[in-house]
Every structure is written in C-alpha cells, then in structure tokens.
Amino acid sequence: MAYESYVLVCGGTACCSGGADKIIEAFANELEAAGLKEKVQVVATGCLGFCEQGPIVKILPQGTFYVQVKAEDVKEIVAEHLVKGRVVQRLCYDPEQAKKLVAEANIPFYQKQYRIVLRNCGVIDPEKIEDYIARDGYKAIEKVLFEMTPEQVVDEMLKSGLRGRGGAGFPTGMKWKFAQQQPKGQKYMVCNADEGDPGAYMDRSTLEGDPHSILEAMTIAGYAIGASKGFIYIRAEYPLAIHRLEVAIAQAHELGLLGDDILGSGFSFDIELRFGAGAFVCGEETALLQSIEGNRGMPKPRPPFPAVKGLWGRPTVINNVETLANIPVIINKGADWFSKIGTATTKGTKVFALTGKVNNSGLIEVPMGTTLREIIFDIGGGIRGGHKFKAAQTGGPSGGIIPEQFLDTPIDYESLAKIGSIMGSGGLIVMDETDCVVDIAKFYLDFTVDESCGKCAPCRIGGRKLLNYLKKITDGRGTEQDIKDMEAICDAMNKASLCGLGQTASNPVKSTLRYFMDEYMEHIHDKKCRSGKCSKLIQYKIDPAKCKGCTMCARKCPAGAISGTVKNPHVIDQTKCIKCGACESTCKFGAISHG
C-alpha cells in the first residue's frame, strides 16, 4: 500500500443522503490539521450494502467498520483511530448491545456473503479507472481480444452455466451464440439497466459502485457476437449512476479501452447511454428496444427474438447489469471456477436488495443455494421490533409470496418456481404479522395495472378485474364466488398475455391464494383483517360499561355516526362510520376500541 491507511466513505445513494459528502469534507480537513494528509487516503466508494446503518465509514488495513457516522464524529475518528490507533467503540455496529464488533469480517451481515458481482463495490473509487484496473479491471478484455476467438468466448460462457439475472434465467452463452450465428453486419449489444421492480436497487448500486465492470463486459460481449455498438438503457431516476457511467465511458476512451481499435487489436466498440422514462414495461426486452428507437415502449410478440431481429431490425443481445458484472470475472478465473459455485442448475451468486421488516436492510450477495432463512435471519438479523416472520416476496410484481414453511428451501431458479415465486431481479421483501397478504396482492396489482401498456386484452382487462376483486375483498364486500372468478382470470392472464408483464402479473394473487386462503376467507366471511391493515374492515365500538355519556365523541365524529344522550352509553352506527379513529383518541374514559 502506498498509504498507511485508507478511509473508505460510502458514496452510495442512501449514504449520500445521510451526509456522506460532508463526512468526506470533514476527513479532508481533519487529516490536514493532523498532518496525516500524505499518509491517509480518503476514498468515496459505491454502496457497501449496509445502507440501513449508513452513513458507513470503513478504515483499512484494520477493516474497522463505523456505522451511522456524522460529520461531527470525524474529528474523533481521526484523533483516536488514525493518530492513536484506538478504535472508536461508540461508532461500531452493535447488534445485541453486548459485545462490540469492530471489523467487518465479524459482522454477521457479511459473514455469509460471497461477492463476485459486488467485488469492487465499496472497495474502489468508482470514478477512478486506475482503481478498477488495480483490481484486475480490463484484464479480461485484453485476454479476450488477444488470446480468444469469439467462438471460444461464447463457449466459455456456455461452460460457466451463467444464466440471465434480469429475471428469466436464460443461459447467457446460448443467447450470445444465437446472435453470433447471425450473418455478419451491424449487430448491437444492449445493457438493460431499467430496474423497474419497485423496491429493488441491485443494478443501481452496481452501476454506481463499479461502472467499468459493465463497460468491460459489454465490450467482451460485443467482441463475441460481432457488435460494434452498445447501448445502456438506464432509468432517468438514477442520476448518480448515469453520472458515473458517463465518467467511466470518457475514461475508458482516453485509455483506448473503448472506441476505435481497442488496445490496438483491430476491434472497435463504442457505448452510448439511452434514458428510460419511467415505464416499467420498458424493462421487457422488446419494449426496451422500442424505447431506444424513440417510440412508445410497447412489447412485440416473440419470435423473432432480438438475437435474430432486434434494434432497427438487426441482431441484438440484451443482458441485465448483474449478468454482465459476472462476465469479466468468469473470463479471468475461468468457467470451471464459476460453475463450482451455486446449485446443480444455477451457478454463481445472486445479489438481493433485502428490505421490508428486517433489521438490516441492505444489499447482499450470496451463493445460489443459500436458504431464505440464512438470508433473513443470519444476514438480515431477523425481524424488526420483535415481530414475527410472516412471508417473503421475491420477484417483485411478477413474483410470489413465500410463507414460513419454505424458509429452508435452497434458492435457485427452479426451486423458487416450484413454490410459486420466481427469482426475479433480486428484490427480496420481508413481511411480518402486521402486513396483510391480501393488501400486498392488491398493492402489486395496482402497480401492474398502472404499468400495463394496454396492448393486449388479457392483461389490460384481466388486471383491472383482478384489482377490483381485491378491492372488494379488502373493503369487506367479497364473496367466495369472487375467489373462483379470480382464479380463472389469473389463469387466462397467465396463458394469453403477450408479454411477461401480463403473464406474471397474477403471481402475487395466485401465491397468496395458495398459501393464505384462510386470510382471504376471514376478509370475506368474518369481515376481519387480522393485521389491521385493511382499514375498511376495522370496527370501532363503544363499551357501554365504560361509557360515561360525556358526548365528546359524538361531537368530534366527522361522519355523525355516534348517537346517544347525556349520561347514557353512546353507540356507533357502523354504516355511517368512516373509520377515522377520532372518537377513540377523544374518549377520556377508554370506552372506545377498534378491532
């Protein structure tokens, strides 16, 4: 190491909003004042994954890991840790209020993780190409250009067993092979960075933390399939990722790693950015291509597949960000190494955005085959606030809800499909007993109905109908016949929709019907929502034994639902009550309760 110590300050989106830039500034000032400027380097990195506890500061070589750091804490870190070599205990992560853990390697959050995709996230400064190169960056493209034929590159991908991380799990090597076999001429390489699953940010963090790995992978893919041009289709809602990609593209050009005649190999490849504009369906590959062409993002029937007829009618390979991030490592370390990680059908690792009711929400990467229990309880630190685990959801609006009995399923594409969910792109949302599964199904349907492009009837009409049934049930007006109708609609949407959005939109409904039918029945028959989430099913009641007849509640009620005379017990007319809760908080005698 050229410096004695390194101070890594997380510059991911979550930590930035917590004031990471002020922390960096404070370090610069304090180090200067302490005369350590030449000895300690401050690096702004990408997301370290532990966003819930941010802003995060990590100090190397000790690996000390400080959480929830504020600019005011910097003086102490410099004076104590960097000058005197003493750990600032107060700022260390501390799960049980017991033993203080100081190094990252000791934090349970990191112990079960295995980082391939996120290898550089939180380690390098994403705006410095030298940092990427120092960690074997652009070594793979050199190897590919000078030691391998395009066929050998495709073979290596096939052998590695890498499958697309965008959701469908299609073998990457196979996709490349189709495109490679098309007649020579203009071909395109597209990176799908549209990341539309609401509640997921794996791709964003990869792009923000390690943009060069995506450029390198796209160039490798371009060489393999014979494309000279690449596009990254990225959400406009990700300004920091866009900025870092722009910086990275300019740097790669400067060093001759992108553009004409890369490294003197005779191979030319260039990458341009195209911005999405907030349409979930544009993550679907045919819609995405429409959008790059400047049109409304409506999906098209497949075949023809994009690998045959894609952008402007030319052969096009579309790969997800996470898929691509694996590729330089596979080239460097070999397909054999990669295919040893994971399960029989699914090789490598998966990045998840772990959110919802877990203690440590954040970005994690685990080998395929890890169980949900390990992810939620060992890495995620269990359920927040002493609540009980109820279900987990993978695959966002296209995925299913997984109940407790499957917590020990080793996850891969096949095992998740078997239990009615999908791997999806990596959103992993944890729910506890205060969440209502019918309400969650309604939430997802609301999303897909909103985002349906309207091109085909099963999705356009079926989705709306499903949503209406769910509204009816959560309002307490549902019947058993509704459930039968919903099952039929789910089936029809599944079979007859044109694109993946409609085909999978019913999964949240199907899986909740499958595993939580009792809760649907409670909503229907008992007009009860056990989580208390469905506000229309809440009933406010006055206990006549406790009511003193003070009339306060009747005067407060905005709906005129309470009647009664002075000094006599009051009653609530349930047909008029709008469940605002005003009466309960008004009553000084605790006579009103809800349930």
Add this chain to the structure above:
Amino acid sequence: MSEKLETMTPELKAFVEEWKSKPGNLIMVLHRVQQTYGYIPRNIAIEISTMLDVPLAKIYGVVTFYNFFRLQKSGKYNVQVCLGTACYLRGGDDIIKEFERRLGVGLNATTEDGLFSVEAVRCLGCCGLAPVAVVNGEVHGKLETKDVEGIIEQYRKLG
C-alpha cells in the same frame, strides 16, 4: 389560465442539432426539454416536431406513454414520495397522505403559491432508508408522519 410560451434556449437548440441525425433521438431530446423547463411546453414540442421532422402526434404519444414526462410545471419544490414496495410496507402511504393534508393539495397538483407539488413515485433506490421522500433531488429517509411538517417548513423558509 392561458399557457405560457417558453423560448427555445440556445443550449437546447444545440442539443437538438447534435442529436438530429441519430436514430431514436426523440426520447433523449424530450429529456433535455424537461430538464430545461421542468415540463414539456406545448410550443417547444411544436418546434421540436419541425426540427426533428416528427409528427406532433407522435411526440404527444411518447410524452403521455412515459410517466417521467410531465405536461405541467411542477411546484418550485417537487415532493416525490416513494410508494415502492419497501416504502409502502413501512408506511409510505401515510407519508403521502400527510403531505397532501398539510399542503392542501392532491397528487400531481401544485399549491396555489406555486411552491409545492406532490408526486408518488416507485422506488427511489434507497429502500434501506424506507419510507423515503425526495424533494428536488434531496433525499429524506426513515420518515415518520411527524417529520412531514418540518420538511415542508424547511423549504418554505427558503421561499
């Protein structure tokens, strides 16, 4: 309210010229228009239609398809409340209601003084901080309904 006519800035004009010959330029040009004015003004859309030689109907077809493009100016401070799954589970809908209540406006509407508008968005990519609201690019995380008043005041003071 009659619609305000915006003037084409030289920077925008140069951008359109630069992109003119590139296939699939329309969405990138519209992004630049919105970045310049905060929305897609009708008279600028008409000018773009001539400059790029695409029918106005196609421009409006694209603008209305994508949620990101807006046809009306937002408030000086645009409050984007996240209703992605992580934020929804941690009470994002209560946050949005509180903003609506305190500002006295509904979704996608602007307060009378032109200062605030409220918008629901899907995942801002910092789910670790759920529930989240972003005001003009500034992230406010781990929100509770009682924080809403302070956030509004913070911006109101800036005027």
